[in-house]
Amino acid sequence: MTLEKSLDVELFFSILPQDWKVGILPFWDDYNSSTTCLVIKDNNEIIAGGLIFSKCPPDMLYAKQEADFWFEAGYKYLGFIYVSESRRGQNLGSFWLNSLKEMYPETKFWLTIEDLNLDHFYVKNGFRMNKSLFNDGVEERIYISC
Template structure:
């Protein structure tokens, strides 16, 4: 399955996202679309999975992300956000395939992301990310994970 860059049609991906995610990205997309790319997998004509790669700071950053983001952007890391697999396509490892396809297409690119559910940590670690920072807010825990390609691969 090949990674598809939706280009100017990025909004078509938002339809599969949970409603609260749609509200976040729809409201700011015009401000971010020139510094972000939506990549998806399609099953026939239907989007089955996807995510957004931001070349700048992502929208709606938390205080924890605000403390950290500058060092990653300065080091040319891209932010992975809104990674989602449509519920009809769950259980087929599409999230892992999406990450692998992205890393294969851009083999020298480093990435960072934030998770708010600790259960996702093992998923990202299995896909080559490592946890580098944990928020101090016990009520709203967050973790920053990074991926850096191996040099000389």
């Protein structure tokens, strides 16, 4: 398995759940030039991946001021991190995050989670919870790389 930059982002988008696609596809033309897609391939098939944003992503526009703070502090935003359901439980998310840090050793990252059960996963992978945000009454947490 390898982690690589994907030049065909549409292939990565094809493995995402429908509600995630709705959150990124309509905006992709505005983000394409400032976003990097990194994918994990196994036998030339994309099995996991995520996006590295250099500007406020569409799912964070409700908290643009907060997002701008992190970008101005030199952080990149990690979003749409996804592992194919059939490949879960194989440490691919950890592999993606660790490989990302190896590829960009000088870069600091931030991300948000809505599924608070993922706290342990991100802490285990070198992130710490920074603060909570509320989007339409739903809690999201900001995590930053340590």
